[in-house]
Amino acid sequence: MFRKSMQELSPSHPYHLKKPAKEKDRVIVYFTSLRGVRKTYEDSCYVRVILKGAGVRVDERDVSMHSGFKEELKQLLGGCGGGFSLPRVFIGKKYIGGAEEVRRLHEEGQLEKAVEGCEQAEAEDGGGSCEACGDIRFVPCETCNGSCKIYYEEEEEEDEELEDEEEGLEGEEGINGGDYGFQRCPDCNENGLIRCPICCY
Ligand SMILES: [Zn+2]
Ligand SMILES: [Zn+2]
Known part of the structure; x- marks a missing residue:
């Protein structure tokens, strides 16, 4: 009875029971921070600002920082054909569209409704930027350390061979198939970067 009466309170009431914790959808934006194509860049900025303005957490995926996002997006849009342009917006698994679609939703006042049930932005996300990555x-x-390479020590082999390996490897990534020498770092992307652990959890 108590629970029921609580649920009947208006949603704005401070004692209103929150919906049972379930996986919330996330707003995902694939965009680019490169200014190469002005419209693409401006559209990218636009959708991020509008979506953040709707009070939701935005999972920002900058394809210019991480080619993995590009692959991801290709797969998500797979079969649509005609290539893809940026930005592209998803709410959970649902494809929303690009800047035009977001602009329309916004102008028609439908955006808040569309992102209903998505993760809300935390209060501190509002103005400040992420201390770890500067957004x-x-x-x-x-x-x-951002070099994309890690050096594995050779285990008790002749020193001469090791020197050859090192010289031969100069500028040639991934040529060494052995278990030692320089290997591609398994943790980061092609730019020696990882997603910010503070704001991209
Ligand atoms: Zn690395
Ligand atoms: Zn961050």
Whole structure:
């Protein structure tokens, strides 16, 4: 009875029971921070501002920082054909569209409704930027210090061979298939970056 009466309170009432914790959808924006194409860049900025203005947490995926996002997006849009342009917006698994669609939703006052049930932005997300990454959403990889390479010690082999390996490897990434020498760092992307652990959890 008590629970029921609580649920009947208006949603704005401070004692209103929250809906049972379930996986909330997330607003995901694939965009670019490169200014190469002005419209793409401006549209990218636009959708991020509008979506944040709707009070939801925005999972920002900058394809210019991480080619993995590009692959991800290709798969998500797979079969649509005609290539893809940026930005692209998803709410959970649902494809929303690009800047035009977001602009329309916003102008028609439908955006708040569309993002209903999505993760809300935390209060401190409002103005301040992320201390760890400065809102770049990426930080240098700690495993390799951003070099994308880690050096594995050779185990009791002749020194001469090791020197050859090192010289031969100069500028040629991934040529060494062995278990030692320079190997591609497994933790980071092609730019020696990892997603910011503070704001991209
Ligand atoms: Zn790394
Ligand atoms: Zn961050």
